[in-house]
Amino acid sequence: MNDLELRLGPIAHGGHTVARHEGRVVFVRHGLPGELVRVRLTDTEPERRFWRGDVVEVLEGSPERREHVWAPADSLAAYAAGSVPVGGAEFGHINLAEQRRLKAAVVREQLSRLAHVTLDVEVEAVPFEATSDGAAHDDDGLHWRTRCSFAVDDEGRLAMHAHRSDAVVPIRDMPLAVQAIERLGLWDLDLSGVERVEVAAPASGETPLVVFTLAADLGSARLSALAEAVGDAASVSVVSARGGAPLTLHGRSAVSEQVGEYRYTVTGEGFWQIHRRAPEALMAAVLDAVGPELDEGAAAADLYAGAGLFTAPLAARVGTSGSVLSVEGSPGTSRDARRTFKRQRQVDVVQGRVERVLRQRAGQRLDAVVLDPPRAGAGREVVRQLVEAAPRAVAYVACDPASFARDLGWLLEAGWSLEWVRGLDLYPQTHHVETVALLKPGS
Known part of the structure; x- marks a missing residue:
């Protein structure tokens, strides 16, 4: 049994829709909720509680379906040609506005299921180019990856x-x-x-x-x-x-990135946000969250700091009499940050695991923290250490709604409050979504 005719159910985390066959869940890519499709099964190990599959033919299509934006990622065309679709544009067959509605539904579902939070989150468009009125005007969702x-x-x-x-x-x-x-x-x-x-x-147009x-x-x-x-x-x-x-x-062995007044050096092995407008969009959201807690002389931390995207504006806010602890696990990316901030004495760039560095710095004052972990999230130990440090505000930047909701649940159990969450569509044509949240400790 390789193909099944299935009616697709709701969207699920990971870019799938949920279908059922004889009581077994089937996670299906390249479909849309409500469609009747033929699915090629790709993972049917008997001991698994669920199977996986790709849509290879649409029998009853959704009105939100469109011609795919990139042929190699088009499941229908690839299987018809005897090939398989590449990853990286699994939502390319969906109208952009519907992509964002589906992503928002996933964020809401993860918050409800894992953090027991009911919140009407929307996912905002991030335009390809800056606009004079500051509004997020829709584009075609192409040519954004740097x-x-x-x-x-x-x-x-x-x-x-x-x-x-x-x-x-x-x-x-x-x-x-x-x-x-x-x-x-x-x-x-x-x-x-x-x-x-x-x-x-680089978004600047540099070589x-x-x-x-x-x-x-x-x-x-x-x-x-x-x-x-x-x-x-x-x-x-x-x-x-x-x-x-x-x-x-x-x-050269590195590129330079410019975000507002801040300039960064990023080598080939270093990490940088991939959407050309992501750095400024995320920086603005983070400063909306923790900016009110930062003034001259304050103490801040940028955890999972990468090349120091958020370290720079934090350092500017706290001034030379303040301090910023910038922690990154990757040696190469940490070297990038050290090169960028070598003349700023208030910035302490540390390479190492976040939980280890926080353990070594236990008792150090922190007024505000930016937390931007990888897809696996911060984890229980880092959450516990943040609760003990009790900064006045935490800006949590998340690329995975499930790990964010899990970490959020632990913070809420510790008496913290969720002030707001914003969704940003930094990955058009894919299922990925970025969220920024403001969290505060209990009184």
Whole structure:
């Protein structure tokens, strides 16, 4: 049994709709609630409580369905051609406004189920370009990614992975990427000997950076050929098959990002928000949350700080008489932050696990905290340490509504209050959604 005819139910966390077959839950990608579809099962292990599948034919479509924005990610077209859809645009068949309604429904459901909070959260559009009136005008949801990660197939062609699979599919375009990345034409290169390709194109328009991770050691002639193939359109670095720091072949080893008055250095291995407007949108939301608690001489912490996106405005608010603890686990990204803030004495950049650093700094005064954990969330130990530190406000920036709701539930159990939550659509055409919340300790 490979295909089933199913009526799709509500949206679920992770980009699926929920269907049922003979009492078993089936999580289905590439559909819409209410549709009648034919589903190709992709995961049917007998011991599992649920199965997974992809829509391969629409029998009764939703009015919110549209032509997919990117052919390689179109499940209907891919299966019809005997292939599989790539990941990264699993909502590309849905009208943008409906994408945001579905994401908001997921956030509300996770808050209700895991944190026992009933809240009417909406997901806001984040425009591709800044607007003079400050409003979030809709666009087509394309050309927003300033960072892309690609695979390479066995024939040396640029490719992307299928969802939850080692299978790779060659691509000839990437319409979610900013045009500076598309113009590089990486799909035209012979990438034999390369395992992965990372590209960073700053929103400022600065020259992009391409990092090739090698599948095997290549000779100097082959490395030179790779750099020449990219040309002057981008800086080029390589990471050895044995790992280690990138080696610069051409241009610079890092890019500069500008957010308002703040400038950051980000290397190829460093983390930066991928939507071209995400840094300023998130910075504004975070300052709305914790800004009122920060003045000259205050003490703040930026936890899971990355390259220091939020560290910079926090440091500006507390001034030279205040302090900002900026903690990041990734050595490379922490080095980026240290380079950016090396002349700001009030900023203490620490590389290490957040729970370990907070344990070492137990008793240190904190007036406000920005918490921006990875998809797994902060976790119980960090939440416990925050409760003990009792800052006046915490801005929680979350890329996963389930882990956020779980952490929120623990904070609420400890007597904290949720002041507000905002949803931001920083990942159009995908199921991902960013939330920013303001939390305060009990009185």
